[in-house]
Amino acid sequence: MKKLLLFALLATLALSCRNKKNQEQESTVQEAPKSTAPYQVGQTMYVHALLGLSLRKGPDAKAEKVGAAQYGEALEILALPEADQTYIAETIDEFQLKGHWVKIKNADQKEAYVFDGYLAKFPTIEEEPEEDIALPEWFYMNLSKPKGEREVTAPNEKEGILEGYKQAFADGGEFELILYNGGVTQFLRIPSNTLSFSQALVTLRSFYFSTAKNLKIVRNAKTKKIKVNDTANPYEWLEFEDKGDKVIVGFYSTD
Numbered sequence: 001m002k003k004l005l006l007f008a009l010l011a012t013l014a015l016s017c018r019n020k021k022n023q024e025q026e027s028t029v030q031e032a033p034k035s036t037a038p039y040q041v042g043q044t045m046y047v048h049a050l051l052g053l054s055l056r057k058g059p060d061a062k063a064e065k066v067g068a069a070q071y072g073e074a075l076e077i078l079a080l081p082e083a084d085q086t087y088i089a090e091t092i093d094e095f096q097l098k099g100h101w102v103k104i105k106n107a108d109q110k111e112a113y114v115f116d117g118y119l120a121k122f123p124t125i126e127e128e129p130e131e132d133i134a135l136p137e138w139f140y141m142n143l144s145k146p147k148g149e150r151e152v153t154a155p156n157e158k159e160g161i162l163e164g165y166k167q168a169f170a171d172g173g174e175f176e177l178i179l180y181n182g183g184v185t186q187f188l189r190i191p192s193n194t195l196s197f198s199q200a201l202v203t204l205r206s207f208y209f210s211t212a213k214n215l216k217i218v219r220n221a222k223t224k225k226i227k228v229n230d231t232a233n234p235y236e237w238l239e240f241e242d243k244g245d246k247v248i249v250g251f252y253s254t255d
């Protein structure tokens with residue numbers, strides 16, 4: 001009788017240990033990092049790198065180059081990247097433009113890997129805006145619909161404002177234009193769930209400086225703003241500022 005009780009006890013302990021081990025394995029699988037990519041399998045993404053992107057045989061910057069994707073080209077996502085496989089494409093002071101190598105398929109049905117930090121869910125904007133629409137405003141109209149009428153800014157001699165206006169957008173974004181005696185200042189206030197700071201930097205510098213041959217990009221360590229300008233034209237520049245829930249992009253032009 002004692003032997004039977006001992007056997008039953010050992011069997012119970014063995015089963016308990018096996019169940020605990022299975023639970024630990026399941027817990028390990030559940031805790032594996034999930035992809036944080038801003039796209040899904042089957043989604044079409046567009047190249048916003050002016051010089052295009054390299055297509056590589058594997059998910060690595062050193063993998064064999066098997067082709068190229070041009071600015072504006074549409075690519076289909078075939079698989080989500082691993083969350084812990086981060087690649088840094090650019091470093092501007094303390095700011096890093098990060099992303100992942102994602103498996104894609106192009107219009108020729110060619111499968112390869114590209115760096116996703118220069119991809120966006122909306123196409124590049126090739127058409128010119130109408131005469132009364134500013135270039136940054138036109139950019140944003142391709143992302144969200146205008147909400148209501150423009151709010152006109154009254155002239156202010158003390159601040160040197162000649163005229164201006166604000167335009168709200170359906171996603172909570174806003175465009176503002178101010179005309180001064182010595183130039184024009186424009187702002188895009190973009191909700192971070194519409195464009196992240198990195199996405200705004202990548203897409204807007206390519207859009208605004210599409211014909212520039214030598215861009216200069218610097219970061220102010222004190223204000224943490226990133227300034228982008230064409231060295232051939234010091235009278236126009238962009239400034240990008242991360243405000244947490246919004247990205248503020250300033251477009252400056254002086255006489």
